[in-house]
Amino acid sequence: MSQTPLDPTEARDFAGAWRLAQVIPGWLTEAQARVLWEAALRLPAGNRILEIGSHQGRSTTVLGTAARRVGATVVAIDPFVEGRLFGGKPTRKRFEQNIAAAGLKGVVELIPGYSTELRPDWHRPIDLLYIDGKHDYWTFTDDLRWSAHLTPGGEILVHDSYSSIGVTSGILAKILFGSRYTYxxxxxSLARFRATVPHPAERVRVLAEIPWFxxxxxxxxxxxLRLRPVAxxxxxxxPYDPY
Structure with a gap:
């Protein structure tokens, strides 16, 4: 996609942030990016955002530009797995280049590694948690455990909710039948949760999403099955899966 270059210092509103982010490959939509932007803007200065799953930095750029505006920071966690699907070291290099191009080197801290391996030794507080890592049930439910470091009542944003079987299974197990998160x-497919005890009506809202899933x-x-006309x-x- 070709566009007029944007000075990173001009990304003071969502439109500017999205102009920086939309040219970075990824599946985050503009509407979903706005949700991330607004969630980050609700944080006070000095707060920390934790992002699990950064790829080339599309969502990181949105979170980072909003964090810079309010005086917050972003910790980005991604193992940059080798192979055709995820790209390994070249993907990490593109991530670092994109963050630098957005002027976010002082805002975004990259920690390369698996979230499930980093979590047990983590001790810093988190004020906003964004989960877009591996989408199997076991990894997603483990990623939810990062909320132990989340400010009480803090927001948890989850991509591919009610789209991925693994993530949705985790939502049903840990949120519908759990007692720590409220939908x-x-x-x-970007869902918002809070680290609060849910009421029965809030559990019903989780069930109401099952037909869409x-x-x-x-x-x-x-x-x-290559039946796109039927879809x-x-x-x-x-041609792509619903995100």
Whole structure:
């Protein structure tokens, strides 16, 4: 995508932040990026955002520009797994280049590694948690355990909620039937939760998302079977999975 270059110092509002982020490969939509932006802006100076799963830095750039505006910081965790799907060292290099291009070197701290291995030795407080790591049940539910360091009532943002089978299974197990997290809302597959004890009505809202989840799984099956015209009938006119 070609666009007019943007001076990083001009990224003082969401439009500017998104202009920096949208050219970075990734699956975060503009509407979802705005959710991240607004969540970061709610933090006071000195607060810390933890991002699990950074890839080339699309979401990190949005979080970082908002964090810079309020005086917060971002810790980005990603193992940069080798292989065709994730890209390994070249992906890390592109991440670092994108963060530098956005003028966020002093705002974003990169910790390369697996979130599940780093968590047991973590001791710093977290004020906003964004989870977009490995999408299997076991990794996602372990990533939720980072909330032990979260400010009481703090926000947890989870990408691929009600889209990924592993993440949705974890939401059902730990949030629908748990007692530590409350479902707030979602923008596409980006869901917001809070580290608070849920009321029965809030558990019902989790269940209300199941039909949308089943629809997404059905569309993924259609795409795997190369039945995109059928997926189009169900409102998905895109070659990629619903995110």
């Amino acid at each position: 707030q809302d979602r923008t596409g 089943l629809r997404n799984v059905f569309i993924k099956v259609l795409l795997r 189009r009938v169900f409102g998905h006119d895109d």
